[in-house]
Amino acid sequence: MTSLERHLDERDLARSLRADVRDGLAADPKRLPPKWFYDARGSRLFEDITRLPEYYPTRTERSILTANAAAVARITEAKTLVELGSGSSEKTRLLLDALLSRGTLGAFVPLDVSESALAEAVEGLSVAYPGLSITGVVGDLTRHLRQLPDGDSRLVAFLGGTLGNLVPAERAAFLGDLRATLHPGEWLLLGVDLVKDPAVLVPAYDDAAGVTAEFNRNVLHVINRELRADFDPLAFEHVAVWDADREWIEMRLRSVRAQRVHVGELDLTVSFAAGEQMRTEVSAKFRRAGLAGELAASGFALRHWWTDPRSWFGVALAQAAPIPGTTSAARP
Numbered sequence: 367m368t369s370l371e372r373h374l375d376e377r378d379l380a381r382s383l384r385a386d387v388r389d390g391l392a393a394d395p396k397r398l399p400p401k402w403f404y405d406a407r408g409s410r411l412f413e414d415i416t417r418l419p420e421y422y423p424t425r426t427e428r429s430i431l432t433a434n435a436a437a438v439a440r441i442t443e444a445k446t447l448v449e450l451g452s453g454s455s456e457k458t459r460l461l462l463d464a465l466l467s468r469g470t471l472g473a474f475v476p477l478d479v480s481e482s483a484l485a486e487a488v489e490g491l492s493v494a495y496p497g498l499s500i501t502g503v504v505g506d507l508t509r510h511l512r513q514l515p516d517g518d519s520r521l522v523a524f525l526g527g528t529l530g531n532l533v534p535a536e537r538a539a540f541l542g543d544l545r546a547t548l549h550p551g552e553w554l555l556l557g558v559d560l561v562k563d564p565a566v567l568v569p570a571y572d573d574a575a576g577v578t579a580e581f582n583r584n585v586l587h588v589i590n591r592e593l594r595a596d597f598d599p600l601a602f603e604h605v606a607v608w609d610a611d612r613e614w615i616e617m618r619l620r621s622v623r624a625q626r627v628h629v630g631e632l633d634l635t636v637s638f639a640a641g642e643q644m645r646t647e648v649s650a651k652f653r654r655a656g657l658a659g660e661l662a663a664s665g666f667a668l669r670h671w672w673t674d675p676r677s678w679f680g681v682a683l684a685q686a687a688p689i690p691g692t693t694s695a696a697r698p
Contacts, residue, residue, distance in 0.1 A: 368492045370485060373505040373513050379479075382506075383592055384632060390644075391629070391636045400531055400617075400647040401479065402585045409483060411581040418577060420569040423527050426679040427557045428457055431525075434672045435464035438521070438683060441670065442553045446473040446517030450507045450524045457525055461555070462495060465521075475515055477503040508532075508540060511547045520548065525557040527679070530614065530650035534660075537650075541664035548686040554666060556682045558652040560673070564608040571606035571615050571649065579604030582617050582646055594630030601625055605643060617647040657682060665689060 383402060390397045404412065416424040444465055449458050458476070465471035474491065478484040481504045488502040505513055507524075522544065532540055544554065571578055582604045586597040602619040609616055621638035628635045638644075657680070658668040666684040673680045 368488050368500045370502045370504060373510045387589055387593060388632055396644040398585050398646050402588050403581060405588050408581060408584040411577060411584060414577050415581060418573045420573045422570060422678055423559050426674050427525060430672050430674055430681045431457055431460045435460045438555060439464035439468040442521045443470045444521035445470050445519040446475060447471060448475045448514055448520055448522045450477050451528050458523060461523060473499040473517060475501050475503060477505055477507060479506050511543045514547060521553040521555060523555045527557055527559040529556060529558055531648060533648055537660060545665035545686055550686050550688045552686045554684045558657060558680050560678055560680050561613050561651040561653055562678055567615060568606055568608055571617055582619060585646055593632060595627060597627050614648050614650040616645055618643040618645050
C-alpha cells in the first residue's frame with residue numbers, strides 16, 4: 367500500500383523561495399539557502415557529484431551502512447522506518463533489507479521537499495517491496511516533523527551528512543523538534559561527515575571537472591526561472607573554503623565584476639561589487655564528542671557509533687531519552 371501526504375504545494379514553495387531570496391540578498395554578507403540547488407537539473411548534477419573521485423562522503427557512508435545495517439536492525443527492531451530528505455532512497459534500501467530480514471519492519475515513511483522526486487522514489491520502492499506500507503510525506507524537514515505519521519517503534523534516518531547544512535542554532539532547533547516528535551526509546555540514525563585534512567575536504571566541494579561549480583551556480587538558474595531574475599551565472603565563480611574555526615566548508619559564489627541584478631517577482635535590484643562573495647552552502651564537519659553533546663542537549667543519547675577505517679565519515683545511532691519531568695516510558 368502506498369500513499370502521499372502533502373504538507374507543501376507549489377504556492378508554499380514559491381512563497382518560501384521569495385522570502386529566502388529577499389532576505390538573503392538583503393543580508394550582509396549576501397546568502398542563499400542550499401535547498402534551492404535542487405530542481406530537476408540540480409538533482410541530476412548532485413547525483414553526478416556523488417560519483418566523482420573527490421567526493422568521498424556518499425560512497426564512504428554507503429560502506430558503513432553496508433557493514434552495519436544488520437546491527438542497526440538488531441538493535442532497534444524498528445517497525446517503522448522514517449527517512450528525512452529521502453531523495454532517491456538508494457542507501458535506505460540497505461536499511462529496508464536489513465529490517466525486513468529481521469522481520470520487524472511494516473512501514474516506510476520517506477519525507478522530501480520535492481513531490482516529483484518523492485513520488486518517483488515511492489513508485490520504485492513499491493515495486494521492490496510489494497508487501498511494505500509506504501507513505502511519502504511532501505514536506506520541509508525544518509517545518510513539518512510534527513506531521514510525520516505516528517508509528518510504533520520508529521527509526522528515523524537522516525543520512526548523507528545533511529545535518530551539516532544547518533548552522534549550530536538551526537541544528538539545535540531541528541534536533542529539538544525531532545526529539546519532540548519521537549517517543550522515548552525511539553531511534554535516530556544520523557550520518558555525519560567528520561573533521562579531516564582540508565586537502566581531502568576542499569576538493570570534495572571543488573572538483574577538477576567543475577561539476578560542483580555548475581551545481582553551485584544552478585541556484586541562480588532557479589532564481590532566474592522562478593522569480594524572473596536576470597543573473598548571469600557565468601558572471602559568478604564557484605568558491606569552496608575551509609573555515610577552521612567553525613570547522614565547516616563554505617560554498618560561495620564570487621562576482622567576477624561589478625554588476626546589478628534585477629529580480630522581477632520581488633521588484634528588487636541588487637548590486638554586487640567585483641569580487642563580492644555570496645554564501646550558498648555551509649557543510650559542517652563533526653567530531654564524535656561534539657556530536658554527542660549536541661544530541662544530549664536535544665534529548666538524545668548516543669548509543670552506537672560506526673565509522674570507516676580512515677575515520678572520514680561517521681554514522682551515529684541515538685535513542686530518544688525520556689524528557690525530564692515526565693513519566694513516559696519507551697514504547698514496546
